[in-house]
Amino acid sequence: MTMTEIASFILLLTGAVFFFAGTVGLLRFPDVYTRLHALAKADNLGLGFIVLGLLLQTSSPATALKLILIWLLALAASATVGFLIARRARQNGIVPWQSGDRP
Amino acid sequence: MSNLTLILSVFLLANLLVALLRVARGPTPADRLLAALLFGTTGVAILLLLAFATASAALLDAALVFALLAAISGAAFAQRAWREEQAEAMHDDD
Amino acid sequence: MTPALAFDLLLIAALLWSAARALTIADVFHAVVLFIVFGLLMALAWARLGAPDIALAEAAIGAGLTGALLLDAVGHLRARQREPEQ
Numbered sequence: 341m342t343m344t345e346i347a348s349f350i351l352l353l354t355g356a357v358f359f360f361a362g363t364v365g366l367l368r369f370p371d372v373y374t375r376l377h378a379l380a381k382a383d384n385l386g387l388g389f390i391v392l393g394l395l396l397q398t399s400s401p402a403t404a405l406k407l408i409l410i411w412l413l414a415l416a417a418s419a420t421v422g423f424l425i426a427r428r429a430r431q432n433g434i435v436p437w438q439s440g441d442r443p
Numbered sequence: 444m445s446n447l448t449l450i451l452s453v454f455l456l457a458n459l460l461v462a463l464l465r466v467a468r469g470p471t472p473a474d475r476l477l478a479a480l481l482f483g484t485t486g487v488a489i490l491l492l493l494a495f496a497t498a499s500a501a502l503l504d505a506a507l508v509f510a511l512l513a514a515i516s517g518a519a520f521a522q523r524a525w526r527e528e529q530a531e532a533m534h535d536d537d
Numbered sequence: 538m539t540p541a542l543a544f545d546l547l548l549i550a551a552l553l554w555s556a557a558r559a560l561t562i563a564d565v566f567h568a569v570v571l572f573i574v575f576g577l578l579m580a581l582a583w584a585r586l587g588a589p590d591i592a593l594a595e596a597a598i599g600a601g602l603t604g605a606l607l608l609d610a611v612g613h614l615r616a617r618q619r620e621p622e623q
Binding site (some may be wrong): 446449450456457459460466467469472478479483486489490493497499512516519524526 | 540541543544547548550551554555558566567570571573574577578580581584585587589590592593596597600601602604605608609611612615616
C-alpha cells in the first residue's frame with residue numbers, strides 16, 4: 341500500500357465513524373432538536389470525510405469536481421432542512437428537552 | 444483497495460437498517476422524516492463508494508440527484524405536511 | 538461471505554421490510570415516509586444491478602418528486618380533517 345492509499349483509507353474510515361455516530365445519535369437522543377444535531381454530523385462530516393478519502397483515489401479532475409459539488413450540495417441541503425424542521429418544531433409547540441426530563 | 448470500499452459500503456448499509464428502527468418508533472412525524480433524510484445522505488455515501496468500487500462513473504450522477512432530492516422532501520415536509528393544532532392557535536412569528 | 542453478497546442480502550432485507558410495512562401500516566404519514574425510504578433503497582438496488590440511469594430516475598421520480606407530492610397530500614388531508622368540525 342502506498343502512502344496515499346493509507347491516507348485515503350483512514351479518511352474513509354473516519355467518515356464511516358461519523359455516519360455511525362449519526363445513526364446512534366438518531367436512535368438514542370431524546371427529542372427532535374438533538375436528533376437534528378446528530379443528523380447534521382452525519383451529513384456534513386461523514387460525507388465530507390468520505391468525499392475527501394475518495395478524492396485521494398481519483399486522478400481525473402472532472403470526477404474530483406463532481407465529488408466536491410455533491411458535498412457542497414449536501415451541506416446546503418442539510419443546513420436548509422435543519423433550519424426549516426427546527427423552526428416548524430418550535431412553531432408546533434415542541435419544548436426542547438432539558439437534562440432533568442425523562443427521555 | 445476496491446474490496447475495502449465495498450466493506451465500508453456494507454457497514455453503511457447496516458447503519459441504514461438500524462435507522463429503520465427510528466422510522467418505526469417515531470414518536471413525532473419529524474423523527475420519522477429525519478430517519479428518511481439520513482437514508483438520503485447515507486445513500487449518497489454508499490453510491491459514491493460503489494462508484495469507486497465498481498469503477499462506474501455514472502453512479503456519481505445518481506449520487507448527485509440523491510443529494511438534490513433529499514432537500515426537496517425535507518422542505519416539503521416542513522412547509523406543507525407538519526402543521527399541528529397548536530400551531531394555528533399560537534402566534535406565527537416568522 | 539463476500540462483501541458483495543452481504544451488501545445484497547442486507548439490501549434485500551431492508552427492501553422487503555420497508556415495502557411490507559408501507560403496505561400494512563395504518564398511519565398515512567408513516568406509510569409515506571416508508572415509501573420514500575423504499576424508493577431510496579430501490580435506487581440503491583438498481584445501482585447494484587448495474588443500471589445507474591434507472592437508479593437516477595428512481596431517485597428523482599420515485600423517492601424525490603412522488604415523496605414530496607405525497608407529503609403535500611398528507612398536509613392537505615390533515616387540514617381537511619380538522620376543518621369540518623367547527
